[in-house]
Amino acid sequence: MHEAPREIEELIDLMAKLPGLGPRSARRAVLYLIRKRGILLHPLADAMHAVAATARECVVCGNVTTSEICEICSSEKRATGELCVVEDVADLWAMERAGVFKGRYHVLGGTLSALDAVGPEELRIPKLVQRVADEGISEVILALNATIDGQTTAHYIAEELDGRCDVTSLAQGVPIGGELDYLDDGTITAAMKARKAL
């Protein structure tokens, strides 16, 4: 298929590789970018170059940062005794938006997966065990996704840290605003098992 000039086809092909965009939405996005050249296309290209040049992993927790140690790890306002373990940076951002956790993070970079041959060494699990000892962590909060791989990883970490510190995980149950009729059986079962006295 060769509808557009080469430069434009190349941009469409690259845009179509982004998660959430297919060939059709990539074409629409590129035409939109061309129409908004001054206010969007140029600034976007510049912003991409800036991020490509500066983005890196925090050497302590694995967060995305532009310095050696991320803002959270280097903030004196964050509690030092608690570590929240997340799968990836998107989950860390979600926790920060909720604004409920005032400690520091540890980004695993994925979950254990026999199928994809991801073992503890591929994740930041040895580094987590080391941090618990070095930083005098009293509680590790596992904020992993409620998927099979996420829960497998949570159990593995809980065993690795057994006796070194408290290990807790996010509660499972009915989401706020959730209607029982729309929830899956697993969520209802988990909410039932974890029911509380009012």
Add this chain to the structure above:
Amino acid sequence: MHEAPREIEELIDLMAKLPGLGPRSARRAVLYLIRKRGILLHPLADAMHAVAATARECVVCGNVTTSEICEICSSEKRATGELCVVEDVADLWAMERAGVFKGRYHVLGGTLSALDAVGPEELRIPKLVQRVADEGISEVILALNATIDGQTTAHYIAEELDGRCDVTSLAQGVPIGGELDYLDDGTITAAMKARKAL
């Protein structure tokens, strides 16, 4: 909200302005870009700069091109007597993918809209009338969207060109593979009115 470093937040904000991406998918896309820095982020930024520097409107038909006159208008293989009128470049690309039309195009750049104060002068309609005379066009095929604004525009153009050349429009009916049960009443009515002897 300030979860990520400034450079990354800026990129997320710009990405979220693309059609089809919201704040959440923009965040996911940016994290993906950072992970695929070498093979995607750098090439994408370069491709955007290249398009920003070269993309322009064909002075004849309004297609997106990198030269003064687009490949279709300058091709000697395209029939010169037929003009296909489309609303925008995405529609031109859709026609080209179908591969059924071998003439040339005229991109209006939108539709007439009383609500948005878009009159014939805001579109490329005067230019279309001029092309029909100058290029000795025998048939103008209106390939406008089957929306109210699209059909209003089609009728306006048909009146403007009345007596100067044949004016036809794409047939309306049941799409190939379409199931009646899933079609709206308007489509079924149009297909019924335009029924053909087998």
